[in-house]
Amino acid sequence: MLKNTSLCAALTLVFAASLTVPAVSLAQQPKATAQARPEVNPLAEVYRDDKKLTVTVVRYGKRENKQALVEIADLDHPWNQRIFLTSVQDVSRRAGTIDNSYSIQLDGKPWGLVFNLLDGGGLVLNLRENGDTGKNVRYPIYYSKELSDQTSSEFLLTAYLKQQSSPKTSTTKYNGKPAAK
Numbered sequence: 681m682l683k684n685t686s687l688c689a690a691l692t693l694v695f696a697a698s699l700t701v702p703a704v705s706l707a708q709q710p711k712a713t714a715q716a717r718p719e720v721n722p723l724a725e726v727y728r729d730d731k732k733l734t735v736t737v738v739r740y741g742k743r744e745n746k747q748a749l750v751e752i753a754d755l756d757h758p759w760n761q762r763i764f765l766t767s768v769q770d771v772s773r774r775a776g777t778i779d780n781s782y783s784i785q786l787d788g789k790p791w792g793l794v795f796n797l798l799d800g801g802g803l804v805l806n807l808r809e810n811g812d813t814g815k816n817v818r819y820p821i822y823y824s825k826e827l828s829d830q831t832s833s834e835f836l837l838t839a840y841l842k843q844q845s846s847p848k849t850s851t852t853k854y855n856g857k858p859a860a861k
Contacts, residue, residue, distance in 0.1 A: 720749070720837045726827035727803050735794060735805050735821050737782065738833045740765060749840050750782050750794055755819075758811035763840040766793055786812055 721739035728734050732754040740747045746768040752759050766782035782794040794803050802822035808814045 717837065717841075720833045722833055724828055724831040724833045724836060726824050726831050727821035728824045728827060729819055729821050733805070733819055733821065734824075734827065735803065736831055736836060737794070738836050739768075740837075748780075748782055749836055751836060751839075752805065752807075757807060759807065763836065763843055764793060765840070 718741050720741075725737045726734055727737070734751075734753045736749075736751040736753070738749045740749045748766050748768050749763055750766050751761075751763045753761055764782075764784050766784055769781045769783065780796065781792050783790045784793050785791070792806050794805055796802075797804055797820060802820055805819040805821055807817050807819070809817055
């Protein structure tokens with residue numbers, strides 16, 4: 681009986697102490713400081729050459745912003761595993777399809793990083809041999825439904841945000857901004 685009385689007294693003391701602490705509603709609590717993630721298209725488009733080179737394209741932000749993330753992977757090049765924020769330009773419209781060009785700023789000038797093949801069968805990755813120097817090298821790449829179905833747009837966005845927050849290790853003069861429209 682003494683134990684129950686002691687327990688009741690302890691609970692009463694805790695309850696009384698809680699009445700003296702001001703209550704804070706959830707609405708009054710400080711908001712989380714994490715920034716909202718940018719919107720991305722849930723469907724990634726992955727293009728591949730006849731070897732291993734892959735280029736992943738995902739719309740970044742609202743459609744009217746005309747921006748996309750473009751990742752280059754599995755290529756012996758300084759831009760391997762880099763994700764670029766590009767500006768998207770509609771080049772032509774034919775029979776219900778839209779052909780896009782994806783550009784970055786390179787040495788202060790627009791550079792067409794990826795654009796449609798003339799025959800409409802795929803894309804061309806347009807690079808310089810050494811990143812920002814050397815002769816132009818173009819790689820024809822073709823849509824891969826299988827790789828597209830396996831690719832997460834959110835994973836690409838996370839990798840891009842991580843890349844933006846880490847110190848640059850590349851010596852290229854790419855400034856990370858999409859080309860001016």
